[in-house]
Amino acid sequence: MAKIKYYYDTETCRYERVRTSTFDMFINITGLLFACSLFGFFFSAIYIKYFPSAEEARLKKENTDLLYSHKLLQKEVTEVTDVLASLQDRDDRIYRVIFEAEPIPQEIRQAGTGGSQKYQDLLDKKLAREDMILSTLSKIDNLKRQMYVQTKSYDEIVDLALNKSKMMAAIPAIQPVDNKDLKRLASGYGMRIHPILKVKKMHTGIDFSAPKGTPIYATGDGKVIKARKSNRGYGWEIEIDHGFGYVSKYAHQSKFYVKKGQRVTRGQKIGEVGSTGSSTAPHLHYEVIHKRKKVNPIKYFSKNITADQYSTLLENASVENQSLGY
Incomplete structure (x- = not known):
């Protein structure tokens, strides 16, 4: 039961009952609802931030796992690039020297594979991290190109090795006249x-x-x-x-x-x-x-x-x- 309130009227010298108008009641109810809504929004935000839903938690974990996997992929690409660079160096400085083949020019080894238009389908999707994805794809394409050039080089070296006996017989290696006394x-x-x-x-x-x-x-x-x-x-x-x-x-x-x-x-x-x-x-x-x-x-x-x-x-x-x- 609502508590009845009174006030002292100095003119009548009597206590009169406080009567609340309909407008005042509306203002009070509206203020109460606004305050409740504000507190509700505040506590909901805190709850969502610190107590996410199961689906949101799953998506967040999946995103974290994808970023970690991407870092591992970048590391693997770097390691493969280093290994390939070592093979290219050995190819030019050892194998091709042994068989007297010219080194492969760097402009051929490092030949590009096309610009961003090659990945237009991905660009059209407007992915959130498209720069990261395109960078990785570009590195992988470059690796594939260099590996192809290297395999063709090894094919050439294999052919030279198979023809080694023919080459040794063909290369000029004796004096053209009988000159063993070295006086001629x-x-x-x-x-x-x-x-x-x-x-x-x-x-x-x-x-x-x-x-x-x-x-x-x-x-x-x-x-x-x-x-x-x-x-x-x-x-x-x-x-x-x-x-x-x-x-x-x-x-x-x-x-x-x-x-x-x-x-x-x-x-x-x-x-x-x-x-x-x-x-x-x-x-x-x-x-x-x-x-x-x-x-x-x-x-x-x-x-x-x-x-x-x-x-x-x-x-x-x-x-x-x-x-x-x-």
């Missing part, structure tokens, strides 16, 4: 005095002094790609393509025993020493060309001389004298 090396590779012009010019081969008719031998297996007779320059010359980027040249000959297109083996007699072309005396001018660049032939005399003989050969070849022909 007239001029080496490098700057030498031209026999006719009497000025220093680059001598791109080695001159072996020998009597006319001395046998000349192929220094490695290969195919004759030139057997030309001329009274100028190299004179009568033969070129043999050994494959694997190697070509050998034999100049100033007096006789041929092979013809263009013929296959020859190391040690096979291909001609005789002469003095044709720009020559001042009977000799063989011998060159080795590797990947279209003329190199010092003395580096390829390894099959038929000892270490001491090779040292003597190097010493004789280093003397800056006059060449017998160009």
Whole structure:
């Protein structure tokens, strides 16, 4: 039962009953409801924050697990990238060096796989963490590209390994004339005095002094790609393509025993020493060309001389004298 309230009326000097108007009752009820609603919202927020529903708790845990899994994935991608980089380094510095293959250019190894348009389907979904997802996908695509390039490199190395015996037989590795006494090396590779012009010019081969008719031998297996007779320059010359980027040249000959297109083996007699072309005396001018660049032939005399003989050969070849022909 509601408590009746009174107030003292000074005019009548009597206690009068307090009567509440309908408006006052409305204000009081409204204020009470507002206060209850405010406290209810406040306590509900606290409850939701600290006492989430089972579904919300499950989703929150799932999100936490996904973020943790993504961090692990990023770590795995980094480790795989490091391993691949090590394989690429070994490939360029060891395997391809052993088989004399050119290193793979970095612009090929690091070739891109396309921009963000490749992932347009994901972009259209407007995912909350699309930057994180796209970054990981891009790294994985780059890894796949580099791994593909690396597998093709290994395929090439395997082919080179299988052809190793053929390569060893093909690479020029003996002296083109019988010169075991090492007394017939007239001029080496490098700057030498031209026999006719009497000025220093680059001598791109080695001159072996020998009597006319001395046998000349192929220094490695290969195919004759030139057997030309001329009274100028190299004179009568033969070129043999050994494959694997190697070509050998034999100049100033007096006789041929092979013809263009013929296959020859190391040690096979291909001609005789002469003095044709720009020559001042009977000799063989011998060159080795590797990947279209003329190199010092003395580096390829390894099959038929000892270490001491090779040292003597190097010493004789280093003397800056006059060449017998160009």
